[in-house]
Amino acid sequence: MERTIASISTNHLGAHAINIVRISGPEAIEIVSKIFSNSSFKKAASHTIHYGYIKENNQIIDEVLVLLMRAPKTYTKEDMVEIDCHGGYVVTNKILELLLTNGASLAEPGEFTKKAFLNGRINLMEAESVSDFLEAQTESQSKMALNGLTGKTTELISSLREKMVSLLSNIEVNIDYPEYTDELQITKENITPVLTEINDTLKKIIVESQNGQLIKNGIKIALVGKTNVGKSSLLNALLEEEKAIVTDRKGTTRDVIEGSIAYQGIVFHFFDTAGIRESTDLVEQIGIEKSKKLMSEADITVIVLNQSEPLEKEDLEILSTVKEGIIFLNKADLEKRIENIPSNFPIIKGSMKDKTGLEELKAKIIEIFGLKDLAELDLTYLSNARQIALAKEAQESIEHVLKENEKNIPVDILAIDIKSAWENLGKMIGEFYEDELVENIFSRFCLGK
Numbered sequence: 001m002e003r004t005i006a007s008i009s010t011n012h013l014g015a016h017a018i019n020i021v022r023i024s025g026p027e028a029i030e031i032v033s034k035i036f037s038n039s040s041f042k043k044a045a046s047h048t049i050h051y052g053y054i055k056e057n058n059q060i061i062d063e064v065l066v067l068l069m070r071a072p073k074t075y076t077k078e079d080m081v082e083i084d085c086h087g088g089y090v091v092t093n094k095i096l097e098l099l100l101t102n103g104a105s106l107a108e109p110g111e112f113t114k115k116a117f118l119n120g121r122i123n124l125m126e127a128e129s130v131s132d133f134l135e136a137q138t139e140s141q142s143k144m145a146l147n148g149l150t151g152k153t154t155e156l157i158s159s160l161r162e163k164m165v166s167l168l169s170n171i172e173v174n175i176d177y178p179e180y181t182d183e184l185q186i187t188k189e190n191i192t193p194v195l196t197e198i199n200d201t202l203k204k205i206i207v208e209s210q211n212g213q214l215i216k217n218g219i220k221i222a223l224v225g226k227t228n229v230g231k232s233s234l235l236n237a238l239l240e241e242e243k244a245i246v247t248d249r250k251g252t253t254r255d256v257i258e259g260s261i262a263y264q265g266i267v268f269h270f271f272d273t274a275g276i277r278e279s280t281d282l283v284e285q286i287g288i289e290k291s292k293k294l295m296s297e298a299d300i301t302v303i304v305l306n307q308s309e310p311l312e313k314e315d316l317e318i319l320s321t322v323k324e325g326i327i328f329l330n331k332a333d334l335e336k337r338i339e340n341i342p343s344n345f346p347i348i349k350g351s352m353k354d355k356t357g358l359e360e361l362k363a364k365i366i367e368i369f370g371l372k373d374l375a376e377l378d379l380t381y382l383s384n385a386r387q388i389a390l391a392k393e394a395q396e397s398i399e400h401v402l403k404e405n406e407k408n409i410p411v412d413i414l415a416i417d418i419k420s421a422w423e424n425l426g427k428m429i430g431e432f433y434e435d436e437l438v439e440n441i442f443s444r445f446c447l448g449k
Contacts, residue, residue, distance in 0.1 A: 006099040007107035009448035016087030028079040035098045046070035077119040110442030124430025140265035164422040171415045202395035209382040218267030222294045225304035226314035230330040233352035235272040301325040308334035390428045394421040
């Protein structure tokens with residue numbers, strides 16, 4: 001925490017108009033003053049911008065603007081300086097090199113945000129939302145991350161912890177100071193409503209966070225079917241590019257081909273799979289096994305059938321295997337010969353020749369996952385598996401307390417599970433944490449953040 005760190009904050013260095021090099025720590029201002037020509041910079045007020053030159057041995061390296069920010073009102077709560085230099089690989093790296101040779105250490109991935117967390121500027125949930133915000137590909141992903149970043153999700157979790165700690169405090173007083181009759185006596189009757197409310201809220205958060213995971217990570221969609229039903233043509237049409245090779249030859253697709261699009265604020269990850277059939281070709285057999293595996297891993301499966309042909313053995317095998325799916329009847333421009341499809345899956349008709357049925361298919365996927373009206377959703381969700389797992393553990397502890405309470409178990413015994421739930425929610429926002437966890441979380445950040 002005492003070291004002064006520096007890094008380039010601009011991603012993908014190249015011919016940009018401006019690049020940013022940032023430095024944070026107790027020696028930040030002193031180090032920059034050694035290479036900056038503006039002598040008034042060092043004693044200037046916080047949050048001011050200064051014009052001048054970065055120099056090495058009196059030789060001008062670049063003409064820059066330098067933003068000075070003094071602790072504690074900075075991102076890391078330490079002294080920070082940001083150097084806005086001209087874009088370009090050489091000059092930006094030269095400025096970073098000068099900072100390092102004058103005493104700064106190269107920042108690790110996510111170390112600026114890690115300092116912000118360890119210095120109490122943000123909590124762990126807000127820190128994770130920073131990463132989500134930077135990686136957002138859609139407006140809904142951005143909105144969900146922003147709710148975490150601005151503390152809206154934290155407030156929800158903190159309010160539950162306050163209710164728990166209030167119960168725990170009263171239980172402790174009842175046990176340790178029974179003579180204090182003015183304090184609320186915690187009984188089976190008055191503990192149940194509070195815990196029921198907490199339990200219901202946690203259940204709601206967990207269920208809605210599953211939608212949040214779909215918004216954040218996208219929906220994984222497997223396109224499956226027998227050979228030559230048009231899976232690759234469907235993938236190309238959905239992506240609006242020639243991603244997969246399309247021929248009349250059976251077994252053309254031998255490996256999984258994937259591509260992604262954004263639709264109504266949700267990212268769709270499509271996976272075109274090898275046609276499922278009996279084959280003696282070793283490579284094709286491997287592709288078919290991959291197809292079957294992907295069917296079990298996908299969020300939803302689109303079963304592509306050829307409506308101009310009767311159902312065959314392979315079609316029936318796929319239909320009996322898939323648990324959650326949509327049937328896409330391809331080649332709707334040809335005479336219909338398929339009938340008596342043994343499935344209750346929704347059916348979308350389309351033709352890759354006429355490019356029909358594509359919008360209907362995407363809209364049906366949105367409808368199935370209950371994401372039709374994203375603009376009306378709260379989007380105050382838990383953003384990752386770590387947070388959801390902790391919420392589930394907390395909810396299970398509270399549910400256990402409610403069951404044990406019905407058996408008239410003494411409240412001091414119930415307090416053990418209440419405290420466990422309180423601690424798990426605390427781990428979610430970083431009130432309790434292990435160093436290894438923190439290292440793991442911030443190692444996934446980009447450099448300079």
